[in-house]
Every structure is written in C-alpha cells, then in structure tokens.
Amino acid sequence: MEFVAQHPVLVVSLVKIVVLLLLLMTALAYLTWFERKVVARIQARIGPLYVGAHGLLQPLADGVKFLFKEDVTPPASDRFVYVLAPFLALSLAMATIALIPFGPATIMILGVPTHLAIADVSLGLLFLFAITSMGVYGVALAGWSSNSKYPLLGGLRSSAQMVSYEVSLTLSVVGVVLLSGTLNFNELITNQSGYWYHIIPHWNVIPQLIGFFCYFIAAIAETNRVPFDLPEAETELVAGFHTEYSSFKFAMFFMAEYANMITVSCLAAILFFGGWLSPFPDRWTWQLYLPGAGLVLGAIWLAYDTAMKQRGIARIQLAVVTALALILGVACLIPAVMPIVQGPFWFLLKVLCFLFFYVWTRGTLPRFRYDQLMDFGWKFLLPVSLANLVVTAFVVTVRNR
Amino acid sequence: MPIILNNLWIIPLLPLAGAAVNGLLGKQWPQSRVNAVGISSVSLTFLAVIELAREFLALPADQIPWVRSYAPWMVAGNFRADFNFQVDQLTLVMLGVVAGVGLLIHIYSTGYMAHEGGYYRFFSYLNLFMFFMLTLVMAGNLVLMFVGWEGVGLCSYLLIGFWFLRKSAADAGKKAFIVTRIGDVGFTIGILLVFWTFGSVNFSEIFKQASGMPIESVSQIGTLTTICLLLFAGAIGKSAQLPLYVWLPDAMEGPTPVSALIHAATMVTAGVYMVARMHILYSHAPLAMLVVAIVGAVTAFYSATIGLVQTDIKKVLAYSTVSQLGYMFLGCGVGAYAAGIFHLMTHAFFKGLLFLAAGSVIHAMGGEQDMRNMGGLRKKIPITYWTMFAATLAIAGVPLFSGFFSKEAILDAAKDGPYANLYLWTLGILGALLTAFYMFRLLFLTFFGEQRYDEHKVHVHESPKNMTVPLILLAILAVGGGWFAAPTMLGGPNHFENFLRPVFETGAPAAASALAENAGGPETGGNALLKSLAAPGVIVALIGFLTAWWFYIRRPDLPKKLAQIMHGLYELVLNKYYVDEVYLALIVRPLLWLSTNVFWHAVDERVIDGAVNGVGRGARELGGELRQVQSGNARSYATWVVIGAVGVTVLVLGVWGMVR
C-alpha cells in the first residue's frame, strides 16, 4: 500500500489506462458500425438496420456472436504461436494509443494539472514507430503458425508489404520532424500553432503536402486496408493470414486492424493537422462553444428523428442516446469544463475525418496486384518520399543559416 | 640582374633535356633533326656558360664562391645533401673547357658518325654525358659531385660499348666500368669519412673547417691524409693512373669522338679537377700530396714508354693521355694546382684535337688504325695534317705552343716549387722527352714516308666541313691556348693563375706563396725568355724530335734493328709490361674461381637456396598436417573461435588482472 503511496504516478496512469481502454474498445466496436454504414451509403444501400435503431446495437451483437462461436485451432498448427499471434497483434495495436495526446500538456482538472495522455514520452514518435514496427509479427506469425497454404502466403505477403512500406512511412514523417526539430508529440503540435495571414492555420500539411500524401498512402498499406489489403485478399487467398482463425481470435485481428487505423489517423492528425489545435484563430472566442453546440444540435436532430420516425423499442433506445448527447452537450457548455473539451473535440474531429477517408477509399478503390503493390512501394513511393526529405532538409538548412 | 647565376640548374639541365628528347623520340627521326636537338642543346649550354662567365666576373669578391641550393635531396638525421651548385673561378674554367670542347666534338661527331647505326642513341648518350660532367663540375657538395662522377662513368661505359655487337667493345666497356669502380670504392669511403670528420658534405663547410686544422706531418697518416688518399684512389680510377690505368687504352674501342671528349678532354680529367677542388685538404696532408706527385710522375714516365712502341694510332694517343694526366697530377702534387688545371685545359685542347685528327685520319683511311699501314698522307689530307702537326708541336712542348707553357709551369713547380722534388722532376723531364719522341713518331709514320697502303683498296679523302672546322678551331686553341698564362715565361703576370688565385689561396698559404712567386718573377722579360728557352723541357723536346726524325725519316730501318738488338725489352714494352696479364692472373682469375666455387656453388646454392627451399618445404609439410584441422564443419570452427576467445580473455583479464 505504501509502495503505491510512494509512486502516485502508477495510480494516475492506471486510471488513465482503464478509461482510455474502455473508450477505445467502444470506439473500435462502433468504428465497424460506422464503416458499414458509410460503405453502404457509398454502395447505395442502407447498411445495418435491424439490431437497434439504425443498427446501433449491431457491434454488441457481433461481439456476442464472436464470443459464443466455436474456437477452432487447426491440429497441425503450432499451438503456442497460433495463440500468441492475435494477442500480439491486438495488444501492440492498442499499446500505441498510450502515446497519443488528446489535449494540451497541462490543463486543470479539479485544480489538478493533468495531461490528456497516458505517457508523455520525449521521443514519442520514435516509440510509436517502434511499437508499430512490431505489429508485423502478429500477421506473420499468424500466417506461419496456422500451418496452411493460404495463411502462409498471406503472412509472407503482408510481412513483406509492411516491411517495405514501413520504410516510406518513416521517411515521409522525417520531413515533419526536420521542420519542427522534435520527436515529442506535444512539441510537434505546439510548433504548429500560429497562423499565416492571421487565418491559415500553421499546420505541417501545407509545407509537407507531398510528405502527407506519402504518409497516408503508406499508412493505408501498413494497416493492410483497401486498396492494399492483399494479405486478406479473399479472391485469391480466402482470408489471408487469418483464414484459420475463428471466434474471438479472429475478432482480435479485426479489432487490431481498426485500432491500427485509429492510431494512424491520430498520427496523421498530430503530425500534419495540428493535433488538438483549433483551425480557427484564438481571437474568435465563439469557437469555444462549438463542441457543446454541436452536441446539442445533434441531440435535437436525434430527438426529432426519435419523435417522427421511430416506433417501439427503438424509440426508447434512441431517447437514451439523445439524452446522453444532450447531457454531454450541456456539460461541454459549463465554463469550467469548456476549456478541457476543446482539445479532445478538435482532435477527435480530425481523426474522424481520416477514418471517414479510410472508409471512403475502401468503398471507392479496387485492389492492387501484388507486383503492382511492390513496384508502387519501392519504385514510386520510396523515391518520392526520399526526394521530399532531401528537399525539406535543404530548405531547413538554408532557413537556419 | 644575373639570370644564369640565379638559375644555375639551367646549365646541366639543357643537355639532359636534349638527351631525353633524342633518347625517347629520336629513333624514328632523321639525322638532321637529331643533330638539331643535340647540337642546339649543347650550344645553348655553351652560351649559358658564356653568359655565366660574364655575370660571374661582375660579382664582388665577397660573393665568391657563389653557392645556390635548389632543393633538399637527402635529409637523414644530421646528414643533409641538397641539389646545390657552386660557382667559382675553377668551376668556370672547367665549365668553359667542358662546354667548349664538348660543343666542338658534338659538331665533329655529326660528320664522323654520319654513317653509323644508332645515331640518335649516340647523341643521346653524348648529351647525357654532358649533363653528368656539368653536374660533376658545378656540384656544391661531394655527394652531388659523386653523382656526376658515377654518371660520367656510366656514359663512358655506354659509349665505349657503343658498338656493343663487337665483343671487344662490350668487354672494353665493362672493363672501364669495373676498374673505375675499384677506385670509386675508395672515393665513397672517402666521402663517408669526410662527413664523419666535418659533419657536412658541402664544400664551403668542409673547407671552412679544414683550413682551420693543423697541417699534418709527412710521417703520420692522420684523418685528412686518409681522406685525401681515399679520394685520390677514386681519382686514380677515374683518371687512369697507375695502377688502374689499364681501362683507358681499351676504351679506344669506342668511337673516336668519344675518345676525344670523354677519354681525353673531360671525364678523365675529373680526377684532377677533384684533387684541385679538394686542394685545401691536400695542402693540409703533405704525405697525400707526395703520393699524388709520385703517382703522377711515375705514370707520366711509365705510360710514355709504352706509347713508344704502340702501332695503333689511337692506342698511342691513349697512352699519351695517361702520361699527360700523370703530369697534371704531378702539378697538383707539387702544389701547383693552377699549373695542373692549366695543363688540364691545354691538354683538353691539343689532345682533343689529336684524337679528332686521328679520327679524321681513320675516317680517311676507311677505318684503318694501324700506323704501319699509313704514311704519306700529308698531301692527301692537308687540313688534318696541319692541325695534327700543330697539336703535336703543342704536346711536345715546343716553345710558344700551349703545351709548352703548361708543362713548363708544372716542371718548374716540381723543380723549385714549395714541394719541389728533384727525382720527380727528372721523371717528368724524361717523360717529356719520350712524349716528344712518340708524338713525332706518330706524325712521321702517319703523314710522311712512302704510303704503305693499297691505293685501290683505300680511297683516301679529306673529311667534310663539319669535321674539319672543329679541327681548325681546336688547332687555334691548341696553338694559342698557352697565352692565357704565357706572360709568366716572358716575365709578366700570369693571368690564368691570378684568375685562379682566389680559389687556391684559401687556406693553403705555402702553395699560394709559391704561386705568387711563380706568378710575377723578379727577372726581367729578356733573361726570363732565355731561361725558359734554355729550359730542359725545350731541350728534351728537341732531342725527342730529332731522334724521331732520325729513326723514321732518315733511317726507317733503324727501329727494327733496335727492336732486334734489345729484343726482350722491346717485347716487354710492346706487351705493356704484361700488366693486363698480371692482373688477370693475380686478381681476375682468383676472383672468378672464388665466386664460382664458393659464392655460387657453395653459398648461394647450398646455404641460401637450401634455406629458402627448406622454409618452403617446411611450410608445405606443416600445412599438410594442419589442414586436417579444417574439417569443413563450421561448428568445429566455432569451437576454435571460442577456444581462442577463452585464451585471450584468460590472458588479458586473468594474467593482467593478477599482475595488477
């Protein structure tokens, strides 16, 4: 007990971890819902509808389904690794979230200065890459351990793909690092504060546009998403590395993929779009009301929807959601809370945009062929990001002279 | 603004450039272009020397000797030898002789060698020789001088063996080279000793220290004496004195211009120059001087005797060269350095002329060298005849000709100089007698009497212009050359010696005073002339002439009779006292035997080869054993690595740790 007293850090971190973990889980769950809805819209469908209003309970249903399915392990498989792989994948994917700052370094919660991130590491970016670079193992080991053709091929492919795209991912980010001369997320973000002509936010996208594109493409490839989702190209490899996986292990891979998406999006927001900074100049004080206002408006829309369209149990469910939204909105309007929510609000908004972009690409683009993938990675993306890096380095040097 | 003085390197480098160009490119060139390069380089050198003289004479006395260092050459510890050149009066005289005679002989060669193969090669060598000779003369330190010394030796070797297809020529070249080496060993040791003693090889430094040293007594062999004797050994080799003269007669295998330039005018006089250059050391080592004088005198007489009976025209000249060199050394040995150098100069003129003329004769006779097959050429080749006649007069010491003045100066010094020695003087006189005799013998045999060759076989013709012109020029020098120093004889001041005095005065008080006394005698012109006309040199010259005339014009049958009467002596002299045979028996044969049976068969084959092969065999056998270790199993190798690691760690950490 007194050991804990000696190290208050542990307690705080523990609390943060628990909270963030819960949030992340829900986020992952509802990301699937979000994706299905959006893709459905793109494909002129409606998407999940029956489980709860607007299929809002679909994620829960899926989760339950996964839990209760039979967990098959192929007899020829290498047990240990077979079990290890999904855990590795998911844990690594979620570990990265610990480094992501959701708000300014020091804000007062109940008079206590708190940091809206689990850890503020001075080399945050580097460590994030360290963790993501480990992510390959989940896929590769899964492919190998299930001891069957398609998974092996899928594993080989994805590990090759991840390794080769990791290079250009890193390179494209180095440009930003050069610009702001730090690897710490908070400094990276605060370096982006300020405005050109008092209106255009001082974000890294503008000088690093090429870098951003390289980054985003490489990121999609890293997360094995369309159009780079060859590891699980169902048309050729059944389901790629997780063909043999079923039940909750499969779910783990699934969640890992989405967690990776979120991480990558967060990183994009932090590096190129000023993280938790607001896009508007500070002198526009009304922007402080935006979070609350947005939520309240959403609540009103939901209320209207509830009243007009829904019947039976769905109406109750929606009412609950509406109430939640309304409470949150009002809470955000409390002066004491208002400054706290600004950062997270903008940050999550940006992340959401990227996630939408992800889904959008998935709904739009066809899949690459494997050789095309490799050629694109090595012969186009790498040179471009390299050139970008060189130019940036040159400019920075000249500027510092 | 002195140009050459500040860029002395120009003088030697010009001929070097010529040599390089001719040697590398000349092969395909026509003779005209080779000539252009060779001649122009030398004549430019000559002009440079003249310009140098002009600038030098303008120098204030305190700046002489004029030393310029152009680059550090060897720097090891406190040993230091630079590429530095030194110019003083002596150097200037030598430069004049070398460049002037050299130029004339180059021109002569264009005619003489016109029909020879390897034309470009010849001129390349000749220019190279000029380069080395000039280096030798201008060198500011002993080591650089040694470079020139050896370089001229090399060129002499190359040029003696110019017709290397002829075995005799090749052998002669080798002989010259090797015999000279023997002397050079002494020379090298001498240089080392010099450095050991003075801590420097630069002349200026050496002389400064040496002049401060006490004069060693005749009885003891001190450092300076040793040095001088060693250096003189080199001179003996280079200047063909007893006992190392044997290479010079054989050197006549080379083309005649070579004999003229190298083996009469310049290279062989290098020894004399060296002795004169180091005169301060010598004048501090009377014993050495005595040795020099004796060797010189004896050689002068000895080789003159051989010259009496030689029938090959060039051989005669060769022996006469040896004896004349002997005179020069005699001069130096008795302290009359200026006289020695003066004789060197005049000798360069008349002996060069003699050789060239002889060459012209040989050229006219279509390669015939034996005087017994000549005769009566007087009318056929007048220019050659007259020039040669002038030269003969000069060398025979006929008054008012150049040889007369120089030889008289030497003999005077030997008679009543500071180191006067009557025996040596006698030898010198006898030598002079013989000289006159054999020279006139040569002249008569060649140009007088009835012609003893076949008119139809040999078509005698006068040589072309480019050969005769140098002859004439040299003849003028040979006749008038003496007048540089003539006034001594006529009681005036001796310009030549006055000119050289600053060189030879330094640190040699005795010699200097002697020179001074020689320079301006108290006697009035008239009886000085009488005295000199009555000088024994003149008388013996006359005797020599008369006997020669008696023997070869008046009574041509006498010589054979005489030969039969004193048959033994005749044979002895004709075979050059069997010196070559003696050397062969005493030195060459044993050496050959030693090197074949001991060094080759025993040491080289048994010991060295044995050792080498043994090592090789041992390595092979050892490898054959060790290679079993290489099992091809990498794990074993890994284990070996570990063994090594353990060994090292135990050694370093364990032992070293315990020690601490």
Added chain:
Amino acid sequence: MSEIPISYFLVLSAILFGLGVLAFVFKRNIITIFMAIELMLNAVNLAFVAFDRAHGAAHDGWVFVFFVIVVAATEAAVGLAIAITVVHNRQSLNIERVNLLKF
C-alpha cells in the same frame, strides 16, 4: 530516487554474451547461429550503454551501439541471403551438412 549499480548491467551483459557463445557453438541451424551472433552483439550493446551511463555526459557509448546495430543489420541481411542460397543448393539448413569446403 533509487539506484542500480552499473555492475548489475555488466554482469547481465556478460551472462547474455556467454549464452550467445553457447548458442553459437550449440546450434546447428544456420539461421539460429546468426541469431546467436545477434545475441552476442546485443550483450555487447548493453555493456556499451552501461559504460556510457557510468561515464555520464558524453554519449560516445551510444554512438558505438549505433554502429553495432547498423553492422548487425547488414550482417543479418547478407547472412540470410547466404542462408537462402545455401538452402537452395544443399536442401538443408543444418550447418554440419554444409561441409564441402574442407582439407
């Protein structure tokens, strides 16, 4: 604040190195032998970092670690390429079966 003696790290690195050596001698599989080498390199790196920490300000130790890592990476790349070739030629990863180069 609490403290750890450097010697702990050094001993650990020694142990790891020794284990690496053992693996190096013991393993037969080419790839695992490479791994053994990597292990040794890592042990050395640990020692370097520890020394660097002990010496404080200047971070030369890190530089060496950096270089060691680079070299290790290249070594792995080439080594594995060689391993692939070996397998293609000998159909075996067992280093004891790759013993043509002898005597």
Added chain:
Amino acid sequence: MTLPLILFFVFAGLAVLGALLMIFLREPIHSALALILVMVALAALYLLLGAEFIAAVQIIVYAGAVMVLFVFVIMLLNAGEEERTNLSKLAHYVGWPLGIFLTVELVYWMSRATIGARVTTPTIAPGDPTRDLSMLLFKSYLFPFEITSILILIALLGALVLAKRDS
C-alpha cells in the same frame, strides 16, 4: 526493493530466460521469438539506463526489422525442427565446457570491474541526449558514419546478387 530495481530484475530475468529459450527450443521460429523477447527486454533496460533513443532504435531496427527478416526467411524456407546432429566431436566435447567456462569467467571479471561501483539513477540523462548523440554522429564520428552507409550499400548489393542468382 525499489521500483527501478524491481524493473531491472524483471527485465533481466526476461532477457536471460529468452536467451536460454533461444538455445533450447528446437523450432527456429521459437528461437526467433525468444530472441525478440531478449531484445525487447534489453530495450526496457536501456530505458532504465536513460538511453531512450537507443531503446527506440533497438526495437525499431532489431525487433522491428532484423528479426522480422529472420522470421520472414524462416517462413520462406519453411525451416522445420533443427536436427541435433553431432558430426563435430570438437564442438560436442570441447565447445560446451569452454563456453560455460567463458561465461563464468566473464561474469567474474565483470562483477569485479572497478567501474561497476558507479550507480545509475534511472532518470532521463540531463540535457537533450538525442541531440548530443546526433552531434557526435555527424561531427566527430562523421567519417565512420559515412563508411557505415557505404557498408550498408555494399551489403544491399550483395544480398541482391545472392538473392537474384537463384531466382
């Protein structure tokens, strides 16, 4: 028993365990995983030593690249269990004991190292260590740095050639 000490022992134990596993597991991929464990543990120890950058690089390069390469190759060659042949008598009889001896010896000397007396507080090194490191790398160690880049290039070419020949 303070927190850093606990952490040290935990990760040291993990490292040793991983090394042992690497030796005794027969499946190459298991050995690889064990080695990864060692490396991650080492990275944590680097953090304890305040070498953040090195820790990150350790994970990125070793765990993230080198070991991935290993795993990849193992998968590619589908390397099965390693066969415990004993064709090398030397390795069998001498290798083992010597290896152990070497280990013991090294441990002995390392524990006695005078420098070992120094203590380290597991905090971040003062100043901006990463900057210092880069200064060292690009100023005093520039030449070696460039050499390594050339080395990498050569290795790349070599690997390319080797791989190309049998494809």
